[in-house]
Amino acid sequence: MIEIKNLSKIFNTKSGQVVALKNVSATIENGDIFGIMGMSGAGKSTLLRCLCLLEQPTEGQILLDGKDVAHLKGKELLAAHRQMGVVFQGYNLLMQKTVAENVAFPLKLTAYDKVAVQKRVAELLELVGLADKAESYPSQLSGGQKQRVALARALASNPQVLLCDEPTSALDPLTTKSVLELLKDINKKLGVTIIIITHELSVVKSICNRMVVIDNSQFVEQGSTQAIFENPQSSMARLLLGKED
Amino acid sequence: MADFFAQYGDLLLEGTLETLYMTFIPTVIAYCIGLPMGVLLTTTKQGGIMQAPRFNAVFGWFVNLFRSIPFMILIFFVLPFTRLLVGTSIGATAANVPLAIAAAPFVARMVEQSLEEIDGGVIEAARCMGATNWQIITRVLLVESIPSLLRGLSITIITVFGYTAVTGAVGAGGLGNIAFRFGYQRYQTDVMYATVILVVILVCIIQSVCNLLAKKFDKRNR
Incomplete structure (x- = not known):
């Protein structure tokens, strides 16, 4: 609360x-x-x-x-x-890092267990539906995809x-709808x-x-x-x- | 042509190697000093992650002070220090001292400029994830700016390269020294032209390699 x-x-x-x-x-x-x-x-x-x-x-x-x-x-x-996880309007992703590295960033600030980090990143990318983009760079993604990466990153440390x-x-209306659906879904799944x-x-x-x-x-x-x-x-x-x- | 190379080939090769030595060693030292200085200049600025505007003003003034001393004067100005550090005030090794001292504040400003390009939102995002200042510097600032830092590196190397001609003229060897001795003191223009051609080729190579690296490391446009 x-x-x-x-x-x-x-x-x-x-x-x-x-x-x-x-x-x-x-x-x-x-x-x-x-x-x-x-x-x-x-x-x-x-x-x-x-x-x-x-x-x-x-x-x-x-x-x-x-x-x-x-x-x-x-x-x-x-x-x-x-x-607290934060998602920004402008995504604020690291442009020189891959999608997986971006999501791993908050985890690597404290954890050193490489295998656990990898596993968690895979889980999160699965959750936001970007498992196939793990090795892409943000510049290769659309706005909606970037926001999904930002979302995965914000959720990485299991925030309350x-x-x-x-x-x-x-984002355009259709992408907005899908991102909102995802937020709803995350709220339900992770509480x-x-x-x-x-x-x-x-x-x-x-x-x-x-x-x-x-x-x-x-x-x-x-x-x-x-x-x-x-x-x-x-x-x-x-x-x-x-x-x- | 063959005669020319038989006569001056060794001299030019030696001069080239000396010039490269006087370019790369001071550049490495200048980065060891200038990179942390540049980071400090950026991070202590108003609104920076370790903001300290007063320190920043004083430190910026100090950097400008060294930037504003003409290189020729700097060489003589630091002579006692050079002697103290390397035991001699002549030759290529001695030249490395003023070269590094002149290049360090230059590097600091180049690094500062590169780090400034990073979007403040990315830094705030890192703060929101609980990154310490050190983590922000090493994992965000210095990583996100790699392409820009590499472009700055090429400018620095070429600037130091240009400075070596000055140290050469005052007795430190290298291509600048050869050009000075043969071209100016002996009117042997053919040797001087050869040094000019070598210099142009070297600068082109340095620039191309750095550009290539910057492009290779930049993940923004693929």
Whole structure:
């Protein structure tokens, strides 16, 4: 379970303070596929960077099974990183490494058992349907395939949570559908909690069971996806759903 | 032609070998010093994985200081150090000292440039996987930039190669020395032309080999 508790992030810039997150709270249950939806500039990216521990919040906590991970340092931070897999919009694969080496990368950071690593990589590539591409390089793959590699890599260390930052924004509709199917499948098979940050309605609608709407640095609405889609309360949700003129 | 080679062949061969010696040894030493310097320049920058802007500014200034000293002056400037290190201040081995010192900050900037090309997202991805700074440097930065580093290597080798002509002119041997002695002091232009042709051929070979390696190691366009 992940609890986001009273999280705030304020950036000090030359032109003054910029509030990127204002006292946001949410609880994400184990096994959820949780959508965080908002327009550009709403604070989505900052929230993601806080969640994947690249950025420390100014205030508040991120509790992973009751333990605050938002303010860790050193070895504890490295260990916390390994409990979260992250998939990025731009894939961020190592271009000079093969698909198999990319997936093995997080494993090799800690493990030295070559055979075990190989076995795990084969398993993961099988899971994302790219077993035949193990020896290819990222430049030889399509966008959807690259995202599958990124997904396999993010899952390599058996994370509790999978964070997805606009995972399908660079993909065409058909590829988007197949990647979303895969995410759903992984959620079911591995029981991993998935958090998806996106501006695409269709993504949230098709796979998220719960969601929040973020607007102007705040969570303006949260609840089950179905309830929000049927009866949006906040003006931003109504706007996003096209229920407001 | 045959006469020419009979007379000067050995001299030119010796000069070529000396030039290559004065090119490759300083290049290797310069990389031993310059590569870590380049990594430090990149990683301590604002937003880098070990950001330390003040250190970066001072260190960058230090690198520029050495880059800005004209090579001819540097040779004389480091003479006492050269003598201390290799016991002599003349000959090809002595020339290696200023050559390496001049090339190291150059290498640092070349390496910095290569590492800068790496997409910040890839580095963040590695951080998200729990990679330490050392792992990011050795497994991401230096690996992802291999093709670019190899292209930088060719520029470095050719630059050092050019510098050897200067050390040659002040008595360190090599093709530069031959060109200077025969072409300038004795007006034997045929010998000088021969050295020029040799130099051009060597530069072409170095450039082609490096380009070939860079292409072979680059997995981005296949």
